[in-house]
Amino acid sequence: MKKWSTAAIGMALPALIGLGLFVVLPFLLAIGLSFTNARLGSPLGIQFVGLREYVYVLSDATFWRALGNNCLFAALIVPGQTALALGLALLLNQPLRGMVVFRTLFFMPVIFPIALVSVVWILIFAPGPEGMLNGFLGWLSGGAWQPRDFLNDPTWALPAVVLTSIWQGAGFQMVVLLAGLQSIDPALHEAAAMDGAGRFRRFLHVTLPGLRNPLIFVTIVTTILSFRIFDQVRIMTNGGPKGATTTVVYEIVQAAFDRAQLSRGAAMAVLFFVLVLGLTLIQRRVFKQHGAVNR
Amino acid sequence: MAAIRFDQVSKLYPGPVRAVDGVSIDIRDGEFLVLVGPSGCGKSTLIRMLAGLESVSAGVISIDDRSVNDLPPEQRNTAMVFQNYALYPHMTVRGNLAFPLKMRKTPPAEARAKIDEVAELLELSPILDRKPAQLSGGQRQRVAMGRAIVRDPAVFLMDEPLSNLDAKLRTQIRADIASLQHRLGTTTIYVTHDQVEAMTLGHRICVMKQGAVQQIGPPGEVYERPANAFVAGFLGNPGMNLIPAGAVSAAPDRLELDLAGQSLAFESSAIPSGDRIGSNCLLGVRPEALTPVKPNSQEPQLRCTIEAVELIGHEQLAHLSLASSEMPSTPLAGSYTDKIIARIPSTVRLERGSAMWFGLSPDAIYIFENDGEKRSIDHRATESPPVES
Numbered sequence: 130m131k132k133w134s135t136a137a138i139g140m141a142l143p144a145l146i147g148l149g150l151f152v153v154l155p156f157l158l159a160i161g162l163s164f165t166n167a168r169l170g171s172p173l174g175i176q177f178v179g180l181r182e183y184v185y186v187l188s189d190a191t192f193w194r195a196l197g198n199n200c201l202f203a204a205l206i207v208p209g210q211t212a213l214a215l216g217l218a219l220l221l222n223q224p225l226r227g228m229v230v231f232r233t234l235f236f237m238p239v240i241f242p243i244a245l246v247s248v249v250w251i252l253i254f255a256p257g258p259e260g261m262l263n264g265f266l267g268w269l270s271g272g273a274w275q276p277r278d279f280l281n282d283p284t285w286a287l288p289a290v291v292l293t294s295i296w297q298g299a300g301f302q303m304v305v306l307l308a309g310l311q312s313i314d315p316a317l318h319e320a321a322a323m324d325g326a327g328r329f330r331r332f333l334h335v336t337l338p339g340l341r342n343p344l345i346f347v348t349i350v351t352t353i354l355s356f357r358i359f360d361q362v363r364i365m366t367n368g369g370p371k372g373a374t375t376t377v378v379y380e381i382v383q384a385a386f387d388r389a390q391l392s393r394g395a396a397m398a399v400l401f402f403v404l405v406l407g408l409t410l411i412q413r414r415v416f417k418q419h420g421a422v423n424r
Numbered sequence: 425m426a427a428i429r430f431d432q433v434s435k436l437y438p439g440p441v442r443a444v445d446g447v448s449i450d451i452r453d454g455e456f457l458v459l460v461g462p463s464g465c466g467k468s469t470l471i472r473m474l475a476g477l478e479s480v481s482a483g484v485i486s487i488d489d490r491s492v493n494d495l496p497p498e499q500r501n502t503a504m505v506f507q508n509y510a511l512y513p514h515m516t517v518r519g520n521l522a523f524p525l526k527m528r529k530t531p532p533a534e535a536r537a538k539i540d541e542v543a544e545l546l547e548l549s550p551i552l553d554r555k556p557a558q559l560s561g562g563q564r565q566r567v568a569m570g571r572a573i574v575r576d577p578a579v580f581l582m583d584e585p586l587s588n589l590d591a592k593l594r595t596q597i598r599a600d601i602a603s604l605q606h607r608l609g610t611t612t613i614y615v616t617h618d619q620v621e622a623m624t625l626g627h628r629i630c631v632m633k634q635g636a637v638q639q640i641g642p643p644g645e646v647y648e649r650p651a652n653a654f655v656a657g658f659l660g661n662p663g664m665n666l667i668p669a670g671a672v673s674a675a676p677d678r679l680e681l682d683l684a685g686q687s688l689a690f691e692s693s694a695i696p697s698g699d700r701i702g703s704n705c706l707l708g709v710r711p712e713a714l715t716p717v718k719p720n721s722q723e724p725q726l727r728c729t730i731e732a733v734e735l736i737g738h739e740q741l742a743h744l745s746l747a748s749s750e751m752p753s754t755p756l757a758g759s760y761t762d763k764i765i766a767r768i769p770s771t772v773r774l775e776r777g778s779a780m781w782f783g784l785s786p787d788a789i790y791i792f793e794n795d796g797e798k799r800s801i802d803h804r805a806t807e808s809p810p811v812e813s
Contacts, residue, residue: 317510319506319510320571321527322477322496322498323497323498323502323503324498324524324571325498326498327498334512339513339514
């Protein structure tokens with residue numbers, strides 16, 4: 130291995146300090162705190178309590194509910210968002226005029242802060258016949274649609290948050306997949322066409338294999354993001370109704386800052402980190418095993 | 425097996441650019457036709473239109489008397505070898521060969537036999553389980569050929585298939601392609617900008633320039649009897665010397681030319697009466713037709729100054745100028761200059777800056793009209809044209 134020059138270390142140092150100060154150190158602190166009884170703003174001294182918080186968290190139904198919701202979010206968002214992004218990317222890859230305009234429009238939700246997006250969708254999901262979505266569905270069904278309060282309905286709240294998340298996130302994946310599409314040699318499509326493949330089989334045998342790496346990237350990133358889901362939940366539903374939309378990160382924030390149970394929040398954060406890390410490692414292992422692409 | 429006809433085919437791009445301009449070619453069943461021309465002459469566009477990869481702006485392309493203008497590529501039964509081979513990167517060599525068969529729903533047993541047969545033919549058997557990224561340039565080229573052959577298409581299209589290979593491999597695969605085509609007897613259209621490939625491969629070659637056909641014929645005929653100055657200058661390596669000349673007089677059977685102050689007189693029965701030549705013309709002479717001679721006033725001779733010498737093994741290329749040391753060369757109109765290249769055996773000693781005399785046989789010269797558009801004296805008109813193979 131090459132010796133690290135002073136210049137190289139000097140250049141890497143600012144980033145390393147930042148990483149250490151804002152990522153590694155807080156995480157180490159969280160691990161440390163999770164073994165104590167620390168409470169936010171408590172005048173009492175901090176005591177080492179061993180695995181007490183972990184035992185509590187793992188036997189807490191709310192935590193499991195939140196984790197279940199997280200899995201549900203991921204199961205809906207990852208395929209939904211990837212499929213939507215792929216569809217948009219395929220549309221935008223057509224050699225037509227004005228594609229820059231559409232590309233900008235489709236990417237715009239990514240630039241909007243999630244707080245703004247959430248507020249907009251609260252308006253869309255507004256209850257009663259004046260609500261945008263209710264009104265639209267009413268018009269579409271010729272009045273047969275019964276207006277409902279999406280965000281306060283245990284059945285509808287989670288799908289509503291999922292829809293908001295997909296709408297906000299798809300643009301990013303679309304750009305990644307579009308770049309992937311444009312890096313596929315057009316001669317491959319031509320060769321496949323001459324070999325007798327119609328439109329669908331060209332998609333199946335040229336486009337999809339060509340998008341393999343971007344698709345893996347998009348899937349892993351979306352999985353992590355959908356597990357981290359918090360802002361939408363906080364703003365749109367506050368985890369409700371009756372815990373229908375709560376997530377682990379939402380529970381962590383609730384515990385640490387709303388209930389001042391710093392050590393409990395820390396324990397949940399550590400558990401959650403291990404879980405997501407494990408999931409990502411499994412995904413990478415699975416994707417790597419299936420065919421090494423040499424290009 | 426198929427006969428192909430291009431009938432007044434044009435391709436227009438917005439601009440408007442005429443990439444292909446009213447091309448008509450008839451290609452016989454089993455023929456090997458080479459489309460040759462400089463880049464941008466429309467040769468690739470022409471075969472891409474035949475393949476269905478480009479739309480036809482005007483005219484009709486037909487395979488076996490059936491118009492294919494409106495057929496999608498997958499229904500035309502043509503196979504193409506692409507310049508960059510376009511092998512499917514995620515499939516093995518076997519997968520690449522199997523793909524066209526799978527798309528045509530060939531029964532698996534039959535497909536396997538066909539793949540093995542083609543792999544045998546192209547010596548691909550040892551690499552059937554490799555992926556394209558693990559292959560050398562020559563191997564990829566052979567896989568691309570195999571993928572085209574494996575489904576017995578009606579027409580082979582080859583778009584500069586050798587341009588990504590090194591010179592030695594190119595010569596070898598060139599010969600392989602010729603013998604393969606001969607063996608399979610499939611109608612083949614081969615696109616190249618390389619005149620050596622054109623001369624060596626095709627039954628006929630079609631020289632194109634700016635979207636239009638300049639000349640079609642067997643390689644020998646196109647070389648010996650170029651239709652215009654462009655064809656003359658394009659074929660041969662180096663191409664024909666084209667020297668602007670003034671026609672001093674052109675009586676029947678006699679032509680007197682003025683080349684940068686030198687007077688040359690030819691007598692030949694093929695030379696027509698004077699009214700066919702303008703006052704200016706282009707004298708064409710192949711580099712190998714310039715033979716060094718001793719100064720002699722009896723025969724037509726050119727006095728040249730040696731400007732540079734390139735030794736290429738058994739022969740050398742002498743770069744000459746007509747100017748004498750007293751009379752510097754003057755720039756001439758158009759793209760033609762008085763720079764001349766002669767191909768001389770290496771045994772002749774050449775000295776840079778010295779003067780040299782070259783003999784010109786009336787049989788070895790070509791006279792083109794001043795704009796290069798037309799050959800105005802056909803001194804071989806009396807000979808029987810070469811028989812088409």
